Amino acid sequence: MFSVYIDKISGFIWNNLLLFLLVGTGILFSFRTGFVQIRKFGSAFSDLFRGFSLNGKKADRHGISSFQALATSVAAQVGTGNIIGCATALYGGGPGAIFWMWLSAFFGMATIYGEAVLSQVFKTYDGSGHITGGPIYYIRGVFKKSGGKFLSVFFAVAIIFALGFAGNMVQANSITDSFFTAFGVPKLVTGIVIAILAGVIFLGGVKTLASVTEKIVPLMAVIYVAGCLIILILRIESIPSAFRSIFVGAFNPSAVLGGAAGIGIREAMRFGVARGLFSNEAGMGSTPHAHALAKVKNPGDQGKVAMMGVFFDTFVVLTLTALVIITSGKLMPGVDGALEGSALAQAAFSETFGSFGSVFIAICMLFFAFSTILGWYFFGEVNFKALFGNRFVKIYSFLVIICIVVGSVLKITLVWSLSDLFNGLMVFPNLIALVALSSLVGKYR
Numbered sequence: 001m002f003s004v005y006i007d008k009i010s011g012f013i014w015n016n017l018l019l020f021l022l023v024g025t026g027i028l029f030s031f032r033t034g035f036v037q038i039r040k041f042g043s044a045f046s047d048l049f050r051g052f053s054l055n056g057k058k059a060d061r062h063g064i065s066s067f068q069a070l071a072t073s074v075a076a077q078v079g080t081g082n083i084i085g086c087a088t089a090l091y092g093g094g095p096g097a098i099f100w101m102w103l104s105a106f107f108g109m110a111t112i113y114g115e116a117v118l119s120q121v122f123k124t125y126d127g128s129g130h131i132t133g134g135p136i137y138y139i140r141g142v143f144k145k146s147g148g149k150f151l152s153v154f155f156a157v158a159i160i161f162a163l164g165f166a167g168n169m170v171q172a173n174s175i176t177d178s179f180f181t182a183f184g185v186p187k188l189v190t191g192i193v194i195a196i197l198a199g200v201i202f203l204g205g206v207k208t209l210a211s212v213t214e215k216i217v218p219l220m221a222v223i224y225v226a227g228c229l230i231i232l233i234l235r236i237e238s239i240p241s242a243f244r245s246i247f248v249g250a251f252n253p254s255a256v257l258g259g260a261a262g263i264g265i266r267e268a269m270r271f272g273v274a275r276g277l278f279s280n281e282a283g284m285g286s287t288p289h290a291h292a293l294a295k296v297k298n299p300g301d302q303g304k305v306a307m308m309g310v311f312f313d314t315f316v317v318l319t320l321t322a323l324v325i326i327t328s329g330k331l332m333p334g335v336d337g338a339l340e341g342s343a344l345a346q347a348a349f350s351e352t353f354g355s356f357g358s359v360f361i362a363i364c365m366l367f368f369a370f371s372t373i374l375g376w377y378f379f380g381e382v383n384f385k386a387l388f389g390n391r392f393v394k395i396y397s398f399l400v401i402i403c404i405v406v407g408s409v410l411k412i413t414l415v416w417s418l419s420d421l422f423n424g425l426m427v428f429p430n431l432i433a434l435v436a437l438s439s440l441v442g443k444y445r
Helices: 002-032 041-049 066-077 084-093 097-121 135-142 148-183 187-203 205-234 236-251 253-257 265-280 299-328 341-353 356-388 390-409 413-436 438-442
Strands: none
Touching: 002 097, 002 265, 002 413, 002 438, 041 299, 066 205, 066 299, 066 356, 084 097, 084 265, 084 299, 084 341, 097 135, 097 236, 097 265, 097 299, 097 413, 097 438, 135 148, 135 356, 135 413, 148 187, 148 341, 148 356, 148 390, 148 413, 187 205, 187 356, 187 390, 205 236, 205 299, 205 341, 205 356, 236 265, 236 299, 253 265, 265 299, 299 341, 341 356, 356 390, 413 438
């Protein structure tokens, strides 16, 4: 019963407020930056690899390389939402939801550019002499005399609970559930192994975490993208009709689905925008913590790199997932009893891979969810240190490890609801600060 009320509150916040505020902020930053996502898209790729070290040599002992910052943020962005979230959006909004995902991601690239720029401008040093930064610091910076302390603390508490605790319980549950389905491994066993591996990395600090993510992210990208491309090559004759259903379904869902599905433009927009923003995290205030640590000459340089995270998350991974599902013939949007969520994704891959489909999904879920655990842990740690100092950070690490174990065996419905709620709450102070500082971001266009 409690989860029902939490769902209603969370649904109201996301469906009636945040969708419009997040997209509106993206439009504002697009104009403030002269549509930086178009003008500097090409140079963003070259800046990512030219002059920045993949092993962190361009960064000193206090920071990390630009690529490591991107890898850490992408580790958080590319998670279970890229598989399960995409399947949910397609079931609830039809193929047209993907078009609205693309549109929200286009504007989201400008938003995350602004977040990365501000995280660079307002970054500072923690008690150990290491670089730190994120929304808690630029919220304090812009509202020094008018509620800055309250808003920054509100944001910090929300992100610690949303990502560090509840969010990581959800990610752990996704791994253990997929491994139980594919291999029959007891959930508690998988959860304990994940907790031990994560704990070792946590204790190594941000340098260890960044070093791990810069290796995991390219590997998981290659495995998942290769698997999707193999399937799509075998279904190549179905791809044109899949794209047609996406574009037609965005504005006339009934032409693709028929009226019986009960899905209109409103549903396509709502599911597409919501799941897209929830996946790429643009405007949510999470990824700036990683981008603050990068050693760059100009804040705009890291802003361009940050845009690539949204591009890869939505325009590459989510799009490939959507095409695999649409071309599988398993998608029946809005039909009671039809496949949805993880079951739909597994069926779509199994249509080509057979019994290996569930194994493939389990392996990808391991990479996606584990990398997200690392990224979300770090984002929470930055805010925990800002609130309580470095002395108590091991308490936070211990609590996250406990959450991973508990989340691996827990019925996760309530945790999902709480995670959604706290995710929504942490967005408000971040967006307030972003809008207030939008003119400053415009100077780095």
